[in-house]
Amino acid sequence: MRSWSQLTLREKAILGWGKLRRFCLVHFRPRHVEASIARRRGQCDRTGACCNLLFACPAYTAVPLPTCRINRHKPRVCRIFPIDERDIRDRDIISPDRPCGFSFAPRREDADGLLPND
Numbered sequence: 001m002r003s004w005s006q007l008t009l010r011e012k013a014i015l016g017w018g019k020l021r022r023f024c025l026v027h028f029r030p031r032h033v034e035a036s037i038a039r040r041r042g043q044c045d046r047t048g049a050c051c052n053l054l055f056a057c058p059a060y061t062a063v064p065l066p067t068c069r070i071n072r073h074k075p076r077v078c079r080i081f082p083i084d085e086r087d088i089r090d091r092d093i094i095s096p097d098r099p100c101g102f103s104f105a106p107r108r109e110d111a112d113g114l115l116p117n118d
Contacts, residue, residue, distance in 0.1 A: 001049060001095045011093050015054040018090040026077050036084040036104070045101035049094045050081045 007015070025033050051060035051068070057078075059070045068074050082088050088100050 001047075001052060001098075002093070004055070007093070012054070015090055015093060018087065019054050022077050022081070022083060022087065025083055026080065033080060033083055037080060039084075039105045039107065040082070040102055041105060042100075042102040045098075047095055047098045047100070049091045049098065049100070050078075050087075052094050053090055 004012075046066040048060060048062055048066040051057040051066075057068075059068050059074065061067055061069055068078070082091065082100065082102050085104050088102065088104075091100055
């Protein structure tokens with residue numbers, strides 16, 4: 001997993017924008033979030049990368065197993081991560097060598113060729 005000091009300024013900006021985007025989506029666009037999550041496939045592989053986006057979450061512990069110490073009370077943004085493909089791209093900046101266990105089925109419009117690829 002890459003540390004903050006290993007990231008470029010551009011990568012830091014991408015991760016910062018991602019944090020803000022997810023916060024806004026979760027709190028102001030719940031239907032968009034629900035539709036995106038309906039396309040989500042797979043499961044969490046507990047890599048811990050999502051807990052280290054932009055900064056290391058103080059509730060995350062990697063030992064003995066990657067775990068959230070406040071799992072029952074963690075923020076909604078954390079519970080529903082990843083919201084869409086952009087979140088997986090953000091996560092891959094931090095941990096490019098260990099893939100996320102989640103993926104997303106194409107949007108129905110994407111499959112019909114009505115929207116450009118994300």
